[in-house]
Amino acid sequence: MKKYGSSLFLALVLAGAVHAETVFVTLEKDNALAVVDPIEGKLIKTVPVGQRPRGIAISPDNKFLYIATSDDNAIKIIDAETLKEIGKLPSGDDPETFALNPAGDRLYVSNEDDSLVTVIDLARKKAVKQIKVGVEPEGITVSSDNRWLISASETTNMVHWIDTKTNAIVENTLVDPRPRAAGFTADSQQLWITSEMAGTLMILDAKTKQIIKTIRFEVSGVTADKIQPVGVVIDKGRGRGYVALGPANRVAVLNAQTFEVEKYLLVGQRVWNLAFSPDQKRLYTTNGVSNDISIIDLESQTVTKSVGVGTYPWGVAVKP
Numbered sequence: 001m002k003k004y005g006s007s008l009f010l011a012l013v014l015a016g017a018v019h020a021e022t023v024f025v026t027l028e029k030d031n032a033l034a035v036v037d038p039i040e041g042k043l044i045k046t047v048p049v050g051q052r053p054r055g056i057a058i059s060p061d062n063k064f065l066y067i068a069t070s071d072d073n074a075i076k077i078i079d080a081e082t083l084k085e086i087g088k089l090p091s092g093d094d095p096e097t098f099a100l101n102p103a104g105d106r107l108y109v110s111n112e113d114d115s116l117v118t119v120i121d122l123a124r125k126k127a128v129k130q131i132k133v134g135v136e137p138e139g140i141t142v143s144s145d146n147r148w149l150i151s152a153s154e155t156t157n158m159v160h161w162i163d164t165k166t167n168a169i170v171e172n173t174l175v176d177p178r179p180r181a182a183g184f185t186a187d188s189q190q191l192w193i194t195s196e197m198a199g200t201l202m203i204l205d206a207k208t209k210q211i212i213k214t215i216r217f218e219v220s221g222v223t224a225d226k227i228q229p230v231g232v233v234i235d236k237g238r239g240r241g242y243v244a245l246g247p248a249n250r251v252a253v254l255n256a257q258t259f260e261v262e263k264y265l266l267v268g269q270r271v272w273n274l275a276f277s278p279d280q281k282r283l284y285t286t287n288g289v290s291n292d293i294s295i296i297d298l299e300s301q302t303v304t305k306s307v308g309v310g311t312y313p314w315g316v317a318v319k320p
Helices: 006-019
Strands: 022-027 032-037 042-048 053-058 064-069 074-079 085-089 098-100 106-111 116-121 126-132 137-142 148-153 158-163 168-174 179-184 190-195 200-205 211-216 232-234 240-244 250-255 261-266 271-276 282-287 292-297 302-308 313-319
Touching (some): 042 302, 053 098, 106 137, 106 148, 116 137, 137 190, 148 179, 148 190, 250 271, 261 302, 271 313, 282 313
Parallel strands (some): 053 313
Antiparallel strands (some): 074 085, 190 200, 232 240, 240 250, 292 302
């Protein structure tokens, strides 16, 4: 066997480390967090995290995971290396979805039962504001320029544009029934928001706060009632956007410039949420009913693998 010099061996080890990443998946029915190696395509382990975990995010420095454990009425802070709980945040009742701002110093929680958004100062681990919004707020996101906090109210069918400096609602936009998830383009110029009931995606202009395009999804062989858009992400270059279509078991691939649907990718059953790999070469989906995640190669636009993770995977976050 050929022997390598120590410097070459170290270089090979470091090169491997550069490409390593970890996918974290909340398991709503297992009260646990699944840890997946997406390169090997295998489940590494599961870790108990609390009652009914759903929303999840990783801090900008990749040191902490934030996990909404709905039945604990808390957002847990988890060390991303040791996976030990190191703190809790005052989230209000039954937290499900939340958003981190780009700086990682504010966290915004949707309090669905109370028609509120709770603003948390992460340094102080303290709720500093509660914002009254529409009925059943769920979808929530912050623009990349930190200008806007968006809260989507499912029953009011409304998007609330909240100024992050004042924590006040500046404007409201009526949208299709039951808006579920929202995401800004990287340049903060557009807001993409899904409507679960109408089976649509709406593109809003951030300057005018108005809808500039509505896309309706049609999948051959799938009835309209099964097409229920939920999670949505857009790549950094605004080349393509991806929408999870729920019980249609598909991810829609859209041209982010023309807004045309390019194709539908067959994934697992009841696809909920989506997350890019750090280099945006892969997309990960949580499939709630088939109890797995799908790994999508974005260069070839193909589903390359499914990985069983546990019961009812919901949220997904990725650590480089």
